[in-house]
Amino acid sequence: MAYSLLIRNCGQLLTLAGGPTDQPLRGPHLAGWRILENAFVACQDDKIVALGSIAELDEAQISAETKVLDAAGKVVMPGLVECHTHLVFAGNRAHEFQRKLQGESYLDILASGGGILSTVRATRAAAEDELLAIALRHLRDFRRYGITTLEAKSGYGLDKETELRLVRVARQAGRQQPVRVVPTFLGAHVVPPEYKGRPADYLDFLTREVLPELAGEADFVDIFCEEGAFSVADSRRYLQRAQQLGFGLKIHAEQLHDLGGCAMAAELGAISVDHCDYLNAADAAGVAATPTVAVLLPLVPLFLRQEKYAPGRQLIEQGVAVALSTDFNPGSCPSKNLWLALSVACLKMGFTPKEAIAAVTLNAAWALNLAPEIGSLAVGKRADLLVLDVADYQEIPYWLGENPVRNVVIGGQVQHG
Numbered sequence: 001m002a003y004s005l006l007i008r009n010c011g012q013l014l015t016l017a018g019g020p021t022d023q024p025l026r027g028p029h030l031a032g033w034r035i036l037e038n039a040f041v042a043c044q045d046d047k048i049v050a051l052g053s054i055a056e057l058d059e060a061q062i063s064a065e066t067k068v069l070d071a072a073g074k075v076v077m078p079g080l081v082e083c084h085t086h087l088v089f090a091g092n093r094a095h096e097f098q099r100k101l102q103g104e105s106y107l108d109i110l111a112s113g114g115g116i117l118s119t120v121r122a123t124r125a126a127a128e129d130e131l132l133a134i135a136l137r138h139l140r141d142f143r144r145y146g147i148t149t150l151e152a153k154s155g156y157g158l159d160k161e162t163e164l165r166l167v168r169v170a171r172q173a174g175r176q177q178p179v180r181v182v183p184t185f186l187g188a189h190v191v192p193p194e195y196k197g198r199p200a201d202y203l204d205f206l207t208r209e210v211l212p213e214l215a216g217e218a219d220f221v222d223i224f225c226e227e228g229a230f231s232v233a234d235s236r237r238y239l240q241r242a243q244q245l246g247f248g249l250k251i252h253a254e255q256l257h258d259l260g261g262c263a264m265a266a267e268l269g270a271i272s273v274d275h276c277d278y279l280n281a282a283d284a285a286g287v288a289a290t291p292t293v294a295v296l297l298p299l300v301p302l303f304l305r306q307e308k309y310a311p312g313r314q315l316i317e318q319g320v321a322v323a324l325s326t327d328f329n330p331g332s333c334p335s336k337n338l339w340l341a342l343s344v345a346c347l348k349m350g351f352t353p354k355e356a357i358a359a360v361t362l363n364a365a366w367a368l369n370l371a372p373e374i375g376s377l378a379v380g381k382r383a384d385l386l387v388l389d390v391a392d393y394q395e396i397p398y399w400l401g402e403n404p405v406r407n408v409v410i411g412g413q414v415q416h417g
């Protein structure tokens with residue numbers, strides 16, 4: 001059967017292949033993947049069926065039906081994988097930006113009923129079709145940045161009805177446009193006003209009343225383990241019960257304090273531990289001994305005006321598998337620009353450009369348990385590809401804040417608009 005899509009004249013084809021395929025890239029493997037020069041990649045329907053140097057191209061597989069994309073000597077790479085977003089929410093928190101600039105901290109604003117709780121009020125009041133329209137608009141923006149798979153957390157409902165609505169909206173949004181959406185249940189985002197001072201009771205309620213309704217609807221269960229949210233002991237109990245119900249586990253931990261949430265979750269077999277700004281070296285060594293991916297979110301300390309960033313270089317040297325994401329959300333990162341996150345990881349966390357590229361593709365796919373299908377370019381993998389407007393991969397983090405995407409291909413289909 002002829003190729004349905006051929007991308008030729010790829011100056012650099014960033015395959016992300018060549019390392020171990022049974023676990024995330026770590027240590028030297030994070031930058032050890034292969035770049036092919038003067039290359040092509042060919043697809044049939046939604047799969048990659050051939051790639052290599054242009055001399056290896058089988059011209060007999062090109063027919064009148066083959067769509068040919070000329071990469072004009074530029075970089076071609078896998079679609080970006082956004083492995084940590086809070087996609088579905090109503091309103092915004094621009095009014096708190098000013099308060100933050102005047103020196104109020106994230107936890108101060110939360111304690112005064114602002115922050116997450118102000119988005120909860122707006123989200124509870126929003127109709128389902130309104131939330132869907134907002135999610136679809138954000139997904140269109142993400143797609144233009146080259147995101148082809150995106151994780152979407154609930155967490156701005158904090159009651160049964162709204163939390164289930166948020167998961168439903170994420171799934172529906174995934175069906176109505178081409179970017180693949182992976183829903184995560186974050187009902188344990190903070191303690192809602194109705195359970196003020198009773199975090200364990202709220203987690204019991206979620207376990208009893210909400211988790212059973214989410215089988216087959218959400219892939220992962222997540223919790224915000226932090227002062228002012230949930231303790232390590234409460235988080236452990238909740239995650240264990242979610243695991244018994246068959247969910248994969250994620251955790252927000254060590255964002256603002258070193259409480260030990262990352263080590264606890266990695267020990268339970270969490271697919272990812274996210275933030276890690278305050279992760280200490282001993283706990284990082286524990287995480288390195290597991291398949292758990294540390295998802296680092298460099299735009300969050302930037303937006304919260306904090307000096308402390310996750311110790312990316314140290315984590316890489318320790319052999320922790322690391323990924324990068326925006327943490328797109330209305331409070332601590334209203335940006336959908338994963339390219340900017342990648343640049344800031346180089347500037348503030350000590351990533352090299354090649355490591356940062358692996359952290360937004362293959363390792364981010366590992367953080368969603370999707371690495372067998374996406375995140376690298378190899379025969380049999382899904383045809384999620386980007387043609388960029390730069391000739392060398394080193395330019396990707398260099399053009400700070402720019403969007404280098406020229407073409408987005410999702411499932412073998414070239415996207416427009």
Ligand SMILES: [Zn+2]
Binds near residue numbers: 084085086252
């Ligand atoms: Zn988050």
